[in-house]
Amino acid sequence: MSRNAVSGAEHPIVSGFHPDPTICRVGEDYYLAHSSFEYFPGAPIFHSRDLVHWKQIGNILDRRSQFVNGGGTPSGGIYGSTLRHHDGLFYFITTNVYDSRGQIIVTAEDPSGDWSEPVFVPEAAGIDPDLCWGDDGECYLTWTGRVADTDLDGILQARIDPTTGKFKAPAYRVWQGIGLAANEAPHMYRIGDHWYLMLAEGGTERGHSVTVARADRPEGPYESCPANPVFSHRSSALPVQNTGHADLVETASGEWAAVYLAVRPRGFTPQFHVLGRETFLAGVDWVDGWPVFDEHRYGFTPDDTTFTDDFTSDAWDLRWVAPSSEPDAIAARGDDGLDLRDPGDGSPGLLCARVCDLRWTAEAEFADSGRFVVWIDERHWYGLTCENGVVRAEVRIGGVTAELGSAPAPEGAVALRIESVEPQAANMTAYGPDDIVLSLKGDNGFATLGRLDGRYLSTEVATGFTGRMLGVGAGGDASRLREFRYVPTESLPAE
Known part of the structure; x- marks a missing residue:
């Protein structure tokens, strides 16, 4: 980069x-x-x-x-x-x-x-x-x-x-x-x-x-x-x-x-x-x-937006916010990461950070179960959920929710990855702003469970006044997030 x-x-x-x-x-x-x-x-x-x-x-x-x-x-x-x-x-x-x-x-x-x-x-x-x-x-x-x-x-x-x-x-x-x-x-x-x-x-x-x-x-x-x-x-x-x-x-x-x-x-x-x-x-x-x-x-020269959080500090990093809830209602910091839970308040139950780059890679490592999404609102998101021993790649666009793929969860830690990459376009009208790739880490590295055109997570499709967020939440009643990593992957042009 x-x-x-x-x-x-x-x-x-x-x-x-x-x-x-x-x-x-x-x-x-x-x-x-x-x-x-x-x-x-x-x-x-x-x-x-x-x-x-x-x-x-x-x-x-x-x-x-x-x-x-x-x-x-x-x-x-x-x-x-x-x-x-x-x-x-x-x-x-x-x-x-x-x-x-x-x-x-x-x-x-x-x-x-x-x-x-x-x-x-x-x-x-x-x-x-x-x-x-x-x-x-x-x-x-x-x-x-x-x-x-x-x-x-x-x-x-x-x-x-x-x-x-x-x-x-x-x-x-x-x-x-x-x-x-x-x-x-x-x-x-x-x-x-x-x-x-x-x-x-x-x-x-x-x-x-x-x-x-x-x-x-x-x-x-x-x-x-x-x-x-x-x-x-x-x-x-x-x-x-x-x-x-x-x-x-x-x-x-x-x-x-x-x-x-x-x-x-x-x-x-x-x-x-x-x-x-x-x-x-x-x-x-x-x-x-x-x-x-x-x-x-x-x-x-733009500042580097790379960050890693293991959630062992005494206070929330200022980047973490929650839609229609509070970070403290969704998660608690512990000695070995972040304990996530369903807040039961009718909110999406997500702890979120802003996406700040046109191309990026983000990874969430859970102790066992967990949810990781790229999010506009409850009707427009792509994500991965590890629950009951299965990792599912899912998408919500408007009133439709679909499963893109699934795989057995690995034993021990579960590493989920979401990336924004160059689109694979068969023709001009298929050329969107990016493709979003959803992956699970296995014995041979990360394996893709789903890939989808990024235009469905744009303001022109979803409408509204906000932008993409990366959100983590509980897979089921509770989960432990050990680490979150975000890295921009775009090359900025010279002035």
Whole structure:
């Protein structure tokens, strides 16, 4: 495997299912957070000193008192958010679509430490909330949705008290974009003499775009940028698509940059993206008072995503999350690995980590029984289950579940492997993003029990807002996982 220098226009700074990026800077330190939908702990947060190399430092919503479990609906949970720093305190505001109490505000002095219990904003119904402070200390909430118990909807704004979540004055409509579909994800900034309002428009699919307007006052009237949309890959043949949902940050040297989400579709038309929406980076110049995106400004060598976990540490690695459950309900760390169990809470009962590469190999070694899957949701997964002395390769696509192959389980440890490899395509229309290979280790190495086109584990097929996850669970009532290994196998092109 080669990890060469790449352009930020073609490779994410945070790969895998890390959508809806939001960024802030404190001195020389940058902090980046993401939406996480049904997975708990929620809202992963990262730290960087150079904008291109990021290390996860926590999950902002790591207690159920902060993140109500909504019963398992895929692509529910934690939506778009905003991370800001004001007067010595970090603020994170987000939407939990499982929770009817309104937008959620949590705070922390240390972004890697404990975040507060939530303050709710009950009057603001909708998604994608943003906080911005004026020079006079007034705090402005901007969001997509409606005002509770009124007919007011669209891109809305209100002055609020962030310590109580209460409106200080009635809400009002602000700039509604340039007329593309799904105007959402507002971020407001006080820059120079103007207030800037940036939106995502066109939907989070191929038409995704960034638009911007400016005003002399937070409430407007707003002047639309004559170059709108200021950033989009729509109707292009570029290898990165769905670019949008951007957030600006001023660098420590006084320049500007933007993080945004995008996808890397592969395979024959209409192409398929499998990792979910990832986080990319662009430089930003200001020309005649308007932001101009330079997606080629940053070149970097991507971090190696290889990891091994034997689960003997005292705490969970931050990468492990659970759909519609909690890691502690599914598994317990022991002296010799991880004890997995059925949590009995109606969830899939999986402990999951994000797939972060287009080509990869992952192995799970169990003491006896166990389940290992590559997962989008309960209706879209491929996997291996060792139970009652038999290993089965199975697939679920929509309403159909099928067994691809089976073999007797070996005596002693059971090693299961899942790989993403180049597709075997008989013709153009059979060319998907990858093939997924499911294997069992025997006396003569790994033997394939099943191989299937990876397009059925893509967003274009499964729909939704998430991406591929690797999940482990109990095979039957209980299992012991001794070790988990993940290795990227793609070669990155030179810049």
